[in-house]
Amino acid sequence: FKKLSLPKSSRDELYIMGKTFNNMMDILRRNFEKQQQFVSDASHELKTPLTVIESYASLLKRWGTKKPEVLEESIEAIHSEAVRMKEMTEQMLMLAQSNEQGDLQEEEVDVVHLVAELSQRLEHAYNRTIKVHKEEENITIVGDCNKLKQLLIILLDNGLKYSEKHLDVSLHKKPKGVTVSVQDYGIGIPQEDQASIFDRFYRVDKARNRKSGGTGLGLAIAKNIVEAHKGTLTFTSVPGEGSTFTIALPFHIKQDMPKKRLKRK
Ligand code: ADP
Numbered sequence: 001f002k003k004l005s006l007p008k009s010s011r012d013e014l015y016i017m018g019k020t021f022n023n024m025m026d027i028l029r030r031n032f033e034k035q036q037q038f039v040s041d042a043s044h045e046l047k048t049p050l051t052v053i054e055s056y057a058s059l060l061k062r063w064g065t066k067k068p069e070v071l072e073e074s075i076e077a078i079h080s081e082a083v084r085m086k087e088m089t090e091q092m093l094m095l096a097q098s099n100e101q102g103d104l105q106e107e108e109v110d111v112v113h114l115v116a117e118l119s120q121r122l123e124h125a126y127n128r129t130i131k132v133h134k135e136e137e138n139i140t141i142v143g144d145c146n147k148l149k150q151l152l153i154i155l156l157d158n159g160l161k162y163s164e165k166h167l168d169v170s171l172h173k174k175p176k177g178v179t180v181s182v183q184d185y186g187i188g189i190p191q192e193d194q195a196s197i198f199d200r201f202y203r204v205d206k207a208r209n210r211k212s213g214g215t216g217l218g219l220a221i222a223k224n225i226v227e228a229h230k231g232t233l234t235f236t237s238v239p240g241e242g243s244t245f246t247i248a249l250p251f252h253i254k255q256d257m258p259k260k261r262l263k264r265k
Contacts, residue, residue: 049081091217098224129166154218159184177250188239
């Protein structure tokens, strides 16, 4: 910029614009690489059930009409792999929609009511007990009700999937928002896996999770939803003893905006 015969203030401006442009390109490049990685991981994950479906369909074509046992086994396998693919594609869609803060509906949500409703629903579905501990009858925040439902279902569902005892769900009203903890007394998460469990498609035990239908996308979706609401999602886990996942959500998605504006002035 020094070679340009421009006043210093214009050169400074050009320099800042150049820097901003480079930073933007870096962000775009990183996002593009992330997308590429996601497409490659997703294709890989979808290929496994597709391969199973394809091989059973070939078996059916060859033996289906002649061997009833082949017919039965193939239909069963094709059906369960198709269900798995459907769940995976639904979760991929959910993941894509979960990190856009701009897309969030802003509505009043009573978190105590939501937790009670979903706990009851999952208690019936799993035939297990979920104990809800609350200090207040209502804690209202502003957020996207559907996404908060997805978030709570993911954590409750995991708690039930990876344990055999009851769950304890605790709600606390804090000065700036609400915390919800989901505690299970199940298998826990090995220390070496703890850093990766929020990664897309990450499963601690792929073989076991294939049977229980895990996709490895639940916690990635949960983290995106919490972060879109400007909250945090943390956990503690002891293998063989259980895990506690804690969501902290502010009362309002935009509650920290006025402070930022003040600082800039
Ligand atoms: P999945 O669909 O496989 O449950 P998640 O993204 O929800 O995918 O979780 C990622 C992995 O983290 C799971 O496969 C499981 O190994 C581990 N995990 C998640 N929640 C728990 C829990 N409450 N107890 C033990 N392991 C868990």
